[in-house]
Amino acid sequence: MQLALAPLQTYTDYHFRNAHLAVFSGVDKFYAPYLKLNNDGTIKNAPKIDILPKNNPHVAVIPQLMACSEPEFFIMADYIESLGYTELNWNMGCPYPMVTNKNLGAGILNKPSEIFQLFDTIFPKLKMGLGIKMRMGLESTSEILEILPRLNDYPLTEIIIHARYAKQLYNGSCDHERFLECISLTNHRLTYNGDIESKEDFDDLQVRFKGIEHWMIGRGAMKNPSLFEEIRFGIVDPGDLYRDKLARFSAHLTDSLLECNPDRGYALSKMRSYWEYLSDGLSDGKQLYRKLKKSKSIEEFHGFLAEML
Missing domain, CATH: 1.10.167 (Regulator of G-protein Signalling 4; domain 2)
Incomplete structure (x- = not known):
C-alpha cells in the first residue's frame, strides 16, 4: 500500500509538507501543486520556489505541471529536470472553469485526439518519467472510457484518477462504478483519488477496488492531517x-x-x-x-x- 498527499493549489506547498513530516507520519509521497506559466511565457515564481530541493530536504516530492502545448510543457519540464528530479506529473484534472476554458487541466479531456497528439510529440524528447493526474472527463465520467485504453500505448509511470468529472467540481459523489471499469482498461499503475475522509472510507474502497495499492488523499488530509497514520497504523490519537x-x-x-x-x-x-x-x-x-x-x-x-x- 502506498499513500500520497494530493497537490492542492496554495495549500500543500513546502510549508505544509515539511510541517506535516515534522508532526505526523504515514505519507509515502507528496505531490507539489502545479507549475504554470505567466502570460509572458515564464514560470510563475511561487511554484518554482516550492519545488527547490533546499525547501524539500527530507520529503519525497513529485513536481506537477499544467500545460496545453509541447513548448509550454518543456519550459516547465526542463526547469524541473534542472533541479534533479527524475519524475513529474501532468495535471489533467483541475476542474475550475478559469482553467478548463483555456484547454488546461481537465479542459482537454473531451479532446482525446489533442491529448494523444501532445503525447506523440513529447515522449520522444522527454528524459524524465511522466505520470498524469486526471478527472474522468470534462462533462461526463464516460469520457475516460475512450481515453484510458489508448494511454496503454505510452510509457506513463502512473495514472491518478479523481473519480469525478470536471463540471462537478467537488460536488456530488465520486463515480465508483466507473472507476471499477477503469481498472480493467489500463495496463498502467492506477491510483485512486476522491472523497477519502476517514479510515472507514478507505477500508470500504479498499475492499471494493481489489488490486489497487496506490491511494491519494487531498481534502480529507487537510481536515485531518493524521488521516494517513490512522489508515496505515489503525490508531486514532486521543x-x-x-x-x-x-x-x-x-x-x-x-x-x-x-x-x-x-x-x-x-x-x-x-x-x-x-x-x-x-x-x-x-x-x-x-x-x-x-x-x-x-x-x-x-x-x-x-x-x-x-x-x-
Missing part, C-alpha cells in the same frame, strides 16, 4: 493528543511561513486559510474558526489556538 499535534503543526507552519516571508500579515492570512480546513475536523471547529477569523495578528491567532486547543 482528542488531547491530536489537538496537541495540531498546535505543533500550526507552529511549524507559522515558523516556515515567516522564514520565507517576514510579513506577519501574510502568515496570518495563510494560517486562516489552512485552519478553514483544519477546524472542520474538530467537534468545536466552527466555534474555533469564528474566533480565529477575528485575529488581528499572528500572535493573537496562536493565542486563540492555545486557548481553544
Whole structure:
C-alpha cells in the first residue's frame, strides 16, 4: 500500500509538507501543486520556489505541471529536470472553469485526439518519467472510457484518477462504478483519488477496488492531517493528543511561513486559510474558526489556538 498527499493549489506547498513530516507520519509521497506559466511565457515564481530541493530536504516530492502545448510543457519540464528530479506529473484534472476554458487541466479531456497528439510529440524528447493526474472527463465520467485504453500505448509511470468529472467540481459523489471499469482498461499503475475522509472510507474502497495499492488523499488530509497514520497504523490519537499535534503543526507552519516571508500579515492570512480546513475536523471547529477569523495578528491567532486547543 502506498499513500500520497494530493497537490492542492496554495495549500500543500513546502510549508505544509515539511510541517506535516515534522508532526505526523504515514505519507509515502507528496505531490507539489502545479507549475504554470505567466502570460509572458515564464514560470510563475511561487511554484518554482516550492519545488527547490533546499525547501524539500527530507520529503519525497513529485513536481506537477499544467500545460496545453509541447513548448509550454518543456519550459516547465526542463526547469524541473534542472533541479534533479527524475519524475513529474501532468495535471489533467483541475476542474475550475478559469482553467478548463483555456484547454488546461481537465479542459482537454473531451479532446482525446489533442491529448494523444501532445503525447506523440513529447515522449520522444522527454528524459524524465511522466505520470498524469486526471478527472474522468470534462462533462461526463464516460469520457475516460475512450481515453484510458489508448494511454496503454505510452510509457506513463502512473495514472491518478479523481473519480469525478470536471463540471462537478467537488460536488456530488465520486463515480465508483466507473472507476471499477477503469481498472480493467489500463495496463498502467492506477491510483485512486476522491472523497477519502476517514479510515472507514478507505477500508470500504479498499475492499471494493481489489488490486489497487496506490491511494491519494487531498481534502480529507487537510481536515485531518493524521488521516494517513490512522489508515496505515489503525490508531486514532486521543482528542488531547491530536489537538496537541495540531498546535505543533500550526507552529511549524507559522515558523516556515515567516522564514520565507517576514510579513506577519501574510502568515496570518495563510494560517486562516489552512485552519478553514483544519477546524472542520474538530467537534468545536466552527466555534474555533469564528474566533480565529477575528485575529488581528499572528500572535493573537496562536493565542486563540492555545486557548481553544
